[in-house]
Amino acid sequence: MLTRVLPVFVVVAAITGLWYLACIPMNAHQSVTDLERAGEVVVPGGAAERRDMAGVSLVLQNPAAVQAAFGQERPRLPAPHQVGAEIWETTANKRITSKRSLVYHGWITLSATLLGFAIGTVAGIALAVGIVHVRAMDMSVMPWAIASQTIPILAIAPMIIVVLNSVGVQGLVPKAMISAYLSFFPVVVGMVKGLRSPDRMQLDLLTTYSATRAQTLWKLRLPASMPYLFTSLKIGIAASLVGAIVGELPTGAAGGLGARLLAGSYYGQTIQIWAALFWAAILAATLVGLIGLIQRVTLNRMGMAA
Amino acid sequence: MTQDTVIKAENLGLTFETNDGPVRALTDVNLEINKGDFVSFIGPSGCGKTTFLRVIAALETPTSGEITVNGMTPDAARQARAYGYVFQAAGxxxxxxxxxxxxxxxxxxxxxxxxxxxxxxxxxxxxxxxxxxxxxxxxxxxxxxxxxxxxxxxxxxADILLMDEPFGALDEIVRDRLNEELLSLWARTEKTIGFVTHSIPEAVYLSTKIVVMSPRPGRITDVIDSPLPKERPLDIRDSAEFIEIAHRVREGLRAGHGDDV
Structure with missing residues (x-):
C-alpha cells in the first residue's frame, strides 16, 4: 500500500511546492501595490514604474511581497489553499440548488457529458460495425472520421449550437452533440480493431457451422471486442466532458462548469476559475475511474482480464 | 462409387495465387474415404494435408477436379451439417x-x-x-x-469428424491418452474421421487408412490400408505389424521428399 501511495504523494507534494513558489513572482505586482497602499515603503514607488518589471526582481527588492502573495482577493495565480477553500466553500457549504454551488454547475455539465457520451458510444459502435461489415464504409468512413477530429472543437462548437438553436433545440442537447462529436472517434477506432480481433481459426470455426454474419457479430466479434471497447470508453468519456465544457462557453450558458469558467474570467475571479477547473478534473478522473472499475468487473467475469 | 463412400476426390487440384506466383498446394488428388474409416493424412509441412481437409470442409475451394462429401458438394454438405471440425487450438x-x-x-x-x-x-x-x-x-x-x-x-x-492436428500442441503423455480415448470414441460413435498429423506413431496407431503426402507440389504418394485390428491397446505399438506399417509410412515420406530434405 505504502509503495503505491508514496510516489503519488511525493509528486503531489512537489507540484504543490512548485505552485506555492510560482505564486510569489506571479502575484508580486499586486503584492507590492497592496503594501504601498498600506503605507509601507516599496522600491520602486508607483505602479506605473513597476509595470514592466519582472516579478522576480520585484520580489528581490521587496522581501515583504513574499508573504503578501498568498492571500490576495484576485491573484494572478491563486495559492493552492485558496483554491482548496473555494472548492470546499462552493461544494460543501452551498445548497446544491444554489447558482454558486459547484455541485449544481457540475451536474449541468455532467448530464450533458453523459448524454453525449451515450450518443457518441452508440454512434461509434454502429459506425465500427458498418466499417467491419461493409466494404464501401470501410473505404469511405474512416477518412471522414479522422478529418472530423482535425477541426478545432472551439471552431465548430458555436456553429453546432447556433444551427441547433435555429431549429429550436436548446439547452442540454446541443452540448451533448458536441460531447458526442468528440467521444465517438475513439470508440470507432477501438471497436474496428476489436471487432477484427478474432483470428482466422475462430472465424473458420463459425464458417463450419454455416453461421450468418449477424451470428458471427453477436456471438464472436462483439464479445471479443470488449477489452478494446473499454479502453476506448475511458478516452471517450474524458473527451465528452471536455466537449460539454466547451459547449457551454459560446452560449453564455447560465449554468455548467464551462459557464463558471467563463464568468470567472469575465470578472477576474481567478480563484473561481481554478476551483471550476479542479472540479472538472476531479469529475473526469472519477468518470474514467468508474469505467475502469466496470471494465475490471466485466472482463474478469468474461475471463478476459488482461 | 459404392454406397459406403463418404468422401470422393477425383483429380483434385488447388493452386493458390500468391505474390511470388502460383503455389500448387494440391495436385491430382484421388481418394475415396468410406463410411466408418479412420483416415490419417501425414506428411511434412506444405504437403497440402491441412489444405485437403479444408477443401472437404468447404473452407477452401479447389481450382480443378471434383470432390463430393456425402454425395454432395462440400458447400452443400456443410449446410447439411455433414461434419464437425476440430482445429489445432481448442479455440x-x-x-x-x-x-x-x-x-x-x-x-x-x-x-x-x-x-x-x-x-x-x-x-x-x-x-x-x-x-x-x-x-x-x-x-x-x-x-x-x-x-x-x-x-x-x-x-x-455430424457423421464426419475432421481433425487438423488436434493434439499437436499437447505433450506426449496427454497425447497418448487422448489417442486412446479418440479410438474408443470412434468405436462407440462409428463416425468417419479425417485426421491430420505430423506424427508417424499417431497415424499408425489411430488409422484404418493412412494417406502419405509430400510437398512441392502437394500430392498423395501412398495410401496404406492398415491391417491392425479395430481393438488397439496402447502396447500394440510394440508389435511387429505396427512397426512394419510405421516403416512403410517412413519410406513413403522419404521417397516423397526426394533430395531436398
Whole structure:
C-alpha cells in the first residue's frame, strides 16, 4: 500500500511546492501595490514604474511581497489553499440548488457529458460495425472520421449550437452533440480493431457451422471486442466532458462548469476559475475511474482480464 | 462409387495465387474415404494435408477436379451439417463456460433449448468431461480444453469428424491418452474421421487408412490400408505389424521428399 501511495504523494507534494513558489513572482505586482497602499515603503514607488518589471526582481527588492502573495482577493495565480477553500466553500457549504454551488454547475455539465457520451458510444459502435461489415464504409468512413477530429472543437462548437438553436433545440442537447462529436472517434477506432480481433481459426470455426454474419457479430466479434471497447470508453468519456465544457462557453450558458469558467474570467475571479477547473478534473478522473472499475468487473467475469 | 463412400476426390487440384506466383498446394488428388474409416493424412509441412481437409470442409475451394462429401458438394454438405471440425487450438471462448462453448454450434443451428442441454450432457460424457460443464476454459488443462473442443464438434451429430492436428500442441503423455480415448470414441460413435498429423506413431496407431503426402507440389504418394485390428491397446505399438506399417509410412515420406530434405 505504502509503495503505491508514496510516489503519488511525493509528486503531489512537489507540484504543490512548485505552485506555492510560482505564486510569489506571479502575484508580486499586486503584492507590492497592496503594501504601498498600506503605507509601507516599496522600491520602486508607483505602479506605473513597476509595470514592466519582472516579478522576480520585484520580489528581490521587496522581501515583504513574499508573504503578501498568498492571500490576495484576485491573484494572478491563486495559492493552492485558496483554491482548496473555494472548492470546499462552493461544494460543501452551498445548497446544491444554489447558482454558486459547484455541485449544481457540475451536474449541468455532467448530464450533458453523459448524454453525449451515450450518443457518441452508440454512434461509434454502429459506425465500427458498418466499417467491419461493409466494404464501401470501410473505404469511405474512416477518412471522414479522422478529418472530423482535425477541426478545432472551439471552431465548430458555436456553429453546432447556433444551427441547433435555429431549429429550436436548446439547452442540454446541443452540448451533448458536441460531447458526442468528440467521444465517438475513439470508440470507432477501438471497436474496428476489436471487432477484427478474432483470428482466422475462430472465424473458420463459425464458417463450419454455416453461421450468418449477424451470428458471427453477436456471438464472436462483439464479445471479443470488449477489452478494446473499454479502453476506448475511458478516452471517450474524458473527451465528452471536455466537449460539454466547451459547449457551454459560446452560449453564455447560465449554468455548467464551462459557464463558471467563463464568468470567472469575465470578472477576474481567478480563484473561481481554478476551483471550476479542479472540479472538472476531479469529475473526469472519477468518470474514467468508474469505467475502469466496470471494465475490471466485466472482463474478469468474461475471463478476459488482461 | 459404392454406397459406403463418404468422401470422393477425383483429380483434385488447388493452386493458390500468391505474390511470388502460383503455389500448387494440391495436385491430382484421388481418394475415396468410406463410411466408418479412420483416415490419417501425414506428411511434412506444405504437403497440402491441412489444405485437403479444408477443401472437404468447404473452407477452401479447389481450382480443378471434383470432390463430393456425402454425395454432395462440400458447400452443400456443410449446410447439411455433414461434419464437425476440430482445429489445432481448442479455440474455446473464454467468456463462455465449457457447456456454453459446446452449446455454441447448437445455438447457431437453432436447436431447441431442451435439446441443447441434453446434447451438451451427452457429449460431455462422451469425452469424459461430465461435471465440468459449468467450468470456464481457463480452469481446464490443455488436454481437457481440446477434449471440450471435440465435444463441441460432436454436439450436432455430424457423421464426419475432421481433425487438423488436434493434439499437436499437447505433450506426449496427454497425447497418448487422448489417442486412446479418440479410438474408443470412434468405436462407440462409428463416425468417419479425417485426421491430420505430423506424427508417424499417431497415424499408425489411430488409422484404418493412412494417406502419405509430400510437398512441392502437394500430392498423395501412398495410401496404406492398415491391417491392425479395430481393438488397439496402447502396447500394440510394440508389435511387429505396427512397426512394419510405421516403416512403410517412413519410406513413403522419404521417397516423397526426394533430395531436398
Amino acid at each position: 474455446l471462448y473464454p467468456w463462455r463456460t465449457i457447456a456454453g462453448n459446446i452449446r455454441l454450434p447448437l445455438e447457431i443451428m437453432g436447436y431447441a433449448k431442451a435439446d441443447q442441454a441434453e446434447r451438451v450432457e451427452r457429449v460431455l460424457e462422451l469425452v469424459d468431461l461430465d461435471g465440468f460443464g459449468e467450468k470456464y476454459p481457463w480452469q481446464l488443462s490443455g488436454g481437457m480444453q481440446q477434449r471440450a473442443s471435440i465435444a463441441r464438434a460432436l454436439a450436432f451429430d
